[in-house]
Amino acid sequence: MELNGAQIVVQSLIDEGVEYIFGYPGGAVLHLYDAIFQQDELKHILVRHEQGATHAADGYARATGKPGVVLVTSGPGATNAVTGIATAYLDSIPMVVISGQVSLPVIGSDAFQEVDMIGITRPCVKHNFLVKDVTKLAETIKKAFYVATTGRPGPVVIDIPKDITAPNIKVTYSYPQKVSIRSYNPVLVGHKGQIKKAVDLLLSAKKPIIYSGGGVVLGEASSELIEFTKTLGYPITNTLMGLGSYPATDNQFVGMLGMHGTYEANMAMHESDVIIAIGARFDDRVTGKLDLFCPYAKIIHIDVDPASISKTVRVTIPIVGDVKPVLDQMMELIKENKNKIDGVALAEWWNQIRQWQSVNCLEFDRSSPLIKPQYVIEQLYEVTKGDAYVTSDVGQHQMWAAQYYPFTKPRRWINSGGLGTMGFGLPAAIGVKLAFPDADVACVTGEASIQMCIQELSTALQYKTPVKIINLNNRYMGMVRQWQEFSYESRYSHSYMDTIPEFVKLAEAYGHVGIRITKPEEVRPALEQAFALKDRTVFLDVMTDRTENVYPMIEAGKGHHDMKLRVATGTSTDRELA
Amino acid sequence: MIRHIISILIENESGALSRVAGLFSARGYNIESLTVAPTEDPSLSRMTLVTRGSEDIIEQITKQLNKLIDVVKLIDLAESNHIERELLLIKVKTSPEMREEIRSLSDIFRGKIIDVTPTTYIIEMTGPSEKLDAFVAAIDPDSIIETVRSGPTGISRGEKGLHL
Ligand SMILES: Cc1cc2nc3c(=O)[nH]c(=O)nc-3n(C[C@H](O)[C@H](O)[C@H](O)COP(=O)(O)OP(=O)(O)OC[C@H]3O[C@@H](n4cnc5c(N)ncnc54)[C@H](O)[C@@H]3O)c2cc1C
Ligand SMILES: Cc1ncc(C[n+]2csc(CCOP(=O)(O)OP(=O)(O)O)c2C)c(N)n1
Ligand SMILES: [Mg+2]
Numbered sequence: 001m002e003l004n005g006a007q008i009v010v011q012s013l014i015d016e017g018v019e020y021i022f023g024y025p026g027g028a029v030l031h032l033y034d035a036i037f038q039q040d041e042l043k044h045i046l047v048r049h050e051q052g053a054t055h056a057a058d059g060y061a062r063a064t065g066k067p068g069v070v071l072v073t074s075g076p077g078a079t080n081a082v083t084g085i086a087t088a089y090l091d092s093i094p095m096v097v098i099s100g101q102v103s104l105p106v107i108g109s110d111a112f113q114e115v116d117m118i119g120i121t122r123p124c125v126k127h128n129f130l131v132k133d134v135t136k137l138a139e140t141i142k143k144a145f146y147v148a149t150t151g152r153p154g155p156v157v158i159d160i161p162k163d164i165t166a167p168n169i170k171v172t173y174s175y176p177q178k179v180s181i182r183s184y185n186p187v188l189v190g191h192k193g194q195i196k197k198a199v200d201l202l203l204s205a206k207k208p209i210i211y212s213g214g215g216v217v218l219g220e221a222s223s224e225l226i227e228f229t230k231t232l233g234y235p236i237t238n239t240l241m242g243l244g245s246y247p248a249t250d251n252q253f254v255g256m257l258g259m260h261g262t263y264e265a266n267m268a269m270h271e272s273d274v275i276i277a278i279g280a281r282f283d284d285r286v287t288g289k290l291d292l293f294c295p296y297a298k299i300i301h302i303d304v305d306p307a308s309i310s311k312t313v314r315v316t317i318p319i320v321g322d323v324k325p326v327l328d329q330m331m332e333l334i335k336e337n338k339n340k341i342d343g344v345a346l347a348e349w350w351n352q353i354r355q356w357q358s359v360n361c362l363e364f365d366r367s368s369p370l371i372k373p374q375y376v377i378e379q380l381y382e383v384t385k386g387d388a389y390v391t392s393d394v395g396q397h398q399m400w401a402a403q404y405y406p407f408t409k410p411r412r413w414i415n416s417g418g419l420g421t422m423g424f425g426l427p428a429a430i431g432v433k434l435a436f437p438d439a440d441v442a443c444v445t446g447e448a449s450i451q452m453c454i455q456e457l458s459t460a461l462q463y464k465t466p467v468k469i470i471n472l473n474n475r476y477m478g479m480v481r482q483w484q485e486f487s488y489e490s491r492y493s494h495s496y497m498d499t500i501p502e503f504v505k506l507a508e509a510y511g512h513v514g515i516r517i518t519k520p521e522e523v524r525p526a527l528e529q530a531f532a533l534k535d536r537t538v539f540l541d542v543m544t545d546r547t548e549n550v551y552p553m554i555e556a557g558k559g560h561h562d563m564k565l566r567v568a569t570g571t572s573t574d575r576e577l578a
Numbered sequence: 579m580i581r582h583i584i585s586i587l588i589e590n591e592s593g594a595l596s597r598v599a600g601l602f603s604a605r606g607y608n609i610e611s612l613t614v615a616p617t618e619d620p621s622l623s624r625m626t627l628v629t630r631g632s633e634d635i636i637e638q639i640t641k642q643l644n645k646l647i648d649v650v651k652l653i654d655l656a657e658s659n660h661i662e663r664e665l666l667l668i669k670v671k672t673s674p675e676m677r678e679e680i681r682s683l684s685d686i687f688r689g690k691i692i693d694v695t696p697t698t699y700i701i702e703m704t705g706p707s708e709k710l711d712a713f714v715a716a717i718d719p720d721s722i723i724e725t726v727r728s729g730p731t732g733i734s735r736g737e738k739g740l741h742l
Contacts, residue, residue, distance in 0.1 A: 118593060123604045127647040130593070147647060182742070183589060183650040307641035310634070 003173040005134045005165035006035035009098065012141040014041045015175035018069050020060060020434055021045070022053035026073025027113060028100025031165035045434065045463055048455035050077050052427040054084020055453065058093050059428025062414045063389055064435045065220060067094040067148050074100040074162075075113030079120065083421060085155045086124040090418025091241060092218055094153035096144050103163040104132060117159045126154030134164050135171050142176045151186030152305040153218055186304060190321035190329055198276070198300045198317045199333040205274035206345035207296075207352075208234045211257065214241030214417070215279015215303060215323050222246070222410040224327040225278065231334055233346060235353055237265035239280050241417045244407030249386075254353060255362075258286040259554045260399045263361035266552075266560035268353055269294055276300040277315070279323045281308045283418070292559030302326050361552045361565055362403055370545035371520050373397060373472045376527075377404035380442060380470060383527040388440040389414060389432045393425035393449030396478035399550045401444040423452030426469065430456060433465035440468070440531060447473040447500050457510035460537045468530045469539045471503060474546040482549045486564075487556070507539035516541040579630045581610070583655040583662060583732050584640065585740050586625040589648040590616050597646050598625065607631065607639050611729030622650065624740070626731040651740060659735045665728040666703045666710040671721040673697075680717070687713045698723065706730075 003011060009032055013021065022045045025033045036044050047053040050072045057068025068088070072081045078099040088095045102111040118130050127147050129140050137160070144156040163169075202208065210232075216225050222245045229236045229252055236246050237257040246253055255262030257269055266288075269275065275297045280286070287293045290312060299315040301308075302323055309318040319326055364374045377400050380388070390405055391414040392398040398415055407413045414432060416424040429443040450471055460467060480495040504514030513536045517526045523542070530538040551566035588594050595614060602609050610628040617624050629639060636654065643649050655662070672680055677699075684691060684701045687709065693700035703713060707730050714725060734740070 119596070122593075122597060122600050181647065184647050305645070307638065307645050311638060314634070 001173045002170040004031075004167050004170050005137055005160070006031040006167065008134070008137045008171075008173050009141065009160070009165065010035045010039060010042055011173060012138050012175050013069060014039075016141065016145050017066075018042060020057075021069045021071050022047055022057045022060075022431070023071030024050050024053055024073065024077055026075075026077045026100065028074035028102060028162045029071060029077075029165075031162065031167055032071065032098075032100070034167070035165075044071075045459065047427065047459050049453065050080035051084050051423060052453050052456040052459065054081050054095070054097065055087065055421075055424050055427035056431035056434075056456070056459070057095055058084060058088050058424075059391060059414055059431030060435050061088070061093050061095055061431075062428070063411050063432040065411065067096055067145060068431065070095065070097040072097065072099050073113070074102055074117070075115050078115055078117045082120060082124070083423075085121055085157065087416050087419045087421040087424060088155040089124045089126070091214065091416065092153050093155065094148040095155040096141075096148050097155060097157045099157060099159050101130070101159045101161040104161045105163070107161065117157060121157045124155075125157050126152075128157035128159065130159045131161070131164050134169055137164065138173060138175050139179065142179045143181060146179050146181070147184065151184075152308075187306075187320045188304070188322040188325060190302070190319045190326040192329070194317055194319045195326065195329050196333065198319060199330055199337065201274055201298060201300060201317060202232070202276060203334070203337055203340040204342075205234075206342060207268075207271055207273045207349045208232070208276070208346075209268050209272045209274075210234055210236040210276050210278065211239075211269065211280055212236065212242045212245060212278040213239035213280025216242055216245040217410045219279060219304070219323040221279070221324040221327055224324055224331070228327050228331060228334070231331065231338065232341070235268055235350070237261065237269065239283070239286055239417075240402055240415070242280065243402060243413045245410040247408040248406030249408055254357070256402055257560075258283075259288070260403065260550050260552070263359050263552050263563055263565065264353055264356035266554065266563055267356045270560040271352070272297045274298050274300070276302070278302050278327070279304075282311065282313045284312070287313060288554045288559050289557050292562075294560070359565070361563075364566070368545060369520070371518070371523060371542055373400050373474070373544045373548055374404050375520060376470065376472060376523055376542055376544065377401055377444065379523050379527055380444070381405045383524070383531055384440045384442065388412070388442050389429075389436065391415065391425045391428040391432060391441070391443045393443075393445040393452075394420045394422045394479070395446045395449055396474070396482065396548070396550050397444050397446045397449075397472040400472070422449040426450060426453050426467075427456045427459070429467040429469075430460050430463070430465045433467050434463065442468045442470055444470045444472065446478060447471055447475065447503070448477045448497065451501075454506070457507065457512060457537070457539075461511040464535070466533070466535050466537045469537070471539065471541045472544050473500070473503070473541050474544045474548065475500060476546055478546075478548070479550070485549070503539055503541040507537075512537040512539055514539045514541065516543070518543040579632065580636075581628065581630050581656065582636050583660070583730060584627045584629065584643065584652055585655055585732060586627065586643060586652040587617070587650045587740055587742070588623050588625055589650065590621055590623045591648055594623065594648040595625075597648060598627070598643065601642055601646065602629075605638075605642065607635065613729045613731050619742070622742075626729070628730055650742065653734065653740050655732045655734060658738075660732050661735060662706050662730050662732040663704050664707045664710055664730045666713070666725065667700060668703070668714065668717070668725045669698055669700050669723040670717060671697060671723060672699050676721065683713070683716055689713065
């Protein structure tokens with residue numbers, strides 16, 4: 001088949017099985033857009049800002065496990081995409097971003113809309129390619145998908161100069177079935193000797209804990225993790241990115257760990273003698289102060305990326321490999337040797353954990369006349385029967401969604417953990433809804449975050465992606481205000497906005513339904529109404545208690561055993577509604 | 579802070595060098611020197627990088643380098659028996675009464691005088707970096723016009739080697 005470069009890009013994406021491409025046109029990609037126009041297999045979603053394209057593709061990828069695909073023009077289109085690329089990078093999300101570039105002969109001449117996209121994205125991609133030869137285009141695209149989706153996934157940028165896609169230059173096209181890259185061979189199966197040692201250590205534990213993360217979601221190993229945990233009978237905690245990979249409603253689950261994790265999860269980590277970290281990367285939000293981290297524990301760490309192992313915390317038994325086969329390998333040995341578990345010690349350990357749980361660290365004031373954000377999330381859980389896809393933005397609302405919506409399936413909780421990108425939630429929800437049109441998709445957000453990508457409300461209308469936006473409107477950048485309250489004697493420097501838009505009108509202006517509520521008793525009916533409007537995007541503006549803080553909390557420089565808990569009174573000082 | 583010499587076999591692609599250099603600056607690792615040139619297989623380049631760091635840092639450096647898609651293989655030469663060489667070119671002022679002295683000093687260090695003018699010598703010398711340091715230190719600083727050093731390159735002894 002003889003195709004020009006633009007047709008090769010489109011056909012390669014189709015042959016790769018790509019369903020949706022999220023993009024925004026411009027000069028350097030006009031040939032590509034012309035090729036997109038002339039076919040209808042590959043569906044293009046026109047966003048309103050390139051950041052929205054990357055987050056929507058990212059949401060699609062997180063919900064489906066398939067790579068998200070983005071198309072942006074050179075220069076400003078490319079730079080607008082960078083935040084979304086970095087967001088995907090820090091959470092190891094598979095994504096392929098095609099950026100237009102100025103034509104080869106003028107590269108380096110400060111041409112119109114020229115930026116060095118390869119240089120700009122180098123530190124926040126898994127890899128990037130500049131295509132200099134149209135005959136290499138199909139192979140490069142295949143390589144990009146291969147790199148993005150294998151090993152530790154991540155975003156890959158393909159920068160394509162305009163002349164490479166020129167309509168008049170045709171070459172023979174065939175999409176490679178397979179590619180191999182001699183310098184790239186991720187290790188998937190675990191080292192047998194290490195696995196044997198790990199199982200021995202695990203079975204000898206008196207105070208074990210399983211600490212699992214996003215790697216279990218990325219590695220599609222949720223059922224293996226459940227079998228592993230159930231067989232051992234050990235407590236399990238998840239990172240923010242791991243939520244849903246183990247059912248949060250199960251009684252072996254002790255909640256999230258880390259800065260806003262539960263008291264019991266953090267105490268158990270602190271007191272534990274053997275920790276097995278599974279697809280988790282010892283992020284600083286998880287470890288707290290490193291010198292104080294898990295002083296009594298020997299640590300086993302399974303990770304597909306050797307660089308994640310012993311990066312911040314030195315581990316006793318490293319296992320490089322894909323979590324799924326490694327857990328299978330471990331299970332064989334565990335089943336044979338299960339009798340080695342010290343049942344008495346384990347029962348004592350559970351006793352201790354149940355005591356920590358009795359502190360009820362997530363309790364909040366349920367008699368308040370103000371809407372408590374935690375209550376909204378609890379009700380969201382009830383109304384969606386725990387089965388929604390929940391995206392979030394960044395801030396207090398994100399933590400409350402993580403704490404009060406017990407996820408029972410992987411890929412349901414979709415948030416920016418590593419980069420913490422405000423503006424992520426709405427476009428991500430659109431991406432999820434495209435992937436699963438029949439599912440309930442909620443975007444839990446705050447009045448500051450939502451304004452960072454609010455323009456995507458227009459995209460939601462155009463592509464009929466009826467998502468439900470739950471705006472926990474506390475008239476503050478709550479997360480910032482909370483830190484200022486705790487660490488800066490309540491000097492709320494620029495953490496509030498005097499001019500917050502009327503979101504109901506804004507939603508209506510974009511063609512959606514807006515609902516504003518101010519009283520606790522309105523929460524349930526409003527949520528029911530929102531989800532009953534199956535084919536409408538609903539913006540639910542919830543006026544919450546603006547003084548509410550996220551508890552419990554490990555403050556900067558503290559260890560897991562030193563959590564700040566909610567003081568029993570918990571009453572709000574500021575009862576006035578803005 | 580032990581000195582390590584990391585030898586890297588890397589795809590001879592445009593941008594490969596900047597990936598390595600960028601990694602070091604982004605992650606705050608130090609580079610003492612970096613040399614790079616294509617190998618006998620023109621699709622590959624060999625890079626020699628000298629760095630310093632604690633054991634943990636060096637471990638991260640090698641892991642992060644290995645993670646770069648363009649990096650085919652690497653070894654830390656400091657971990658085994660190896661030979662290390664650096665090239666020095668030095669241009670010195672030579673007054674008539676000093677010419678003989680500089681020449682014999684260069685001989686002692688097995689240097690070669692490769693350019694002579696009535697008032698200058700250019701001396702070429704290879705060796706481990708410390709030897710070159712010693713030579714430079716032995717010359718009167720006022721007479722040095724310029725020096726240029728390649729930075730060390732190295733190769734391991736015996737049958738083992740860094741190749742595909
Ligand atoms: C406001 C805010 C507050 C936060 N508070 C908390 C908090 O209290 N608690 C918390 O946990 N986080 C919190 N985070 C998130 C935190 O910043 C990190 O994003 C998160 O802890 C990282 O999760 P993870 O360790 O599971 O790693 P991920 O970033 O999910 O990384 C996955 C790891 O698994 C590996 N991996 C990937 N695929 C595989 C595979 N197939 N097999 C094996 N390994 C694989 C990767 O190499 C990587 O090491 C917060 C973020 C924000 C924005
Ligand atoms: C793009 C970006 N800018 C700044 C921040 C720092 N930041 C983290 S949370 C937050 C406030 C978020 O406010 P809001 O969306 O209202 O959520 P709330 O905390 O009030 O629930 C800010 C500014 C960020 N994470 N992302
Ligand atoms: Mg807010």
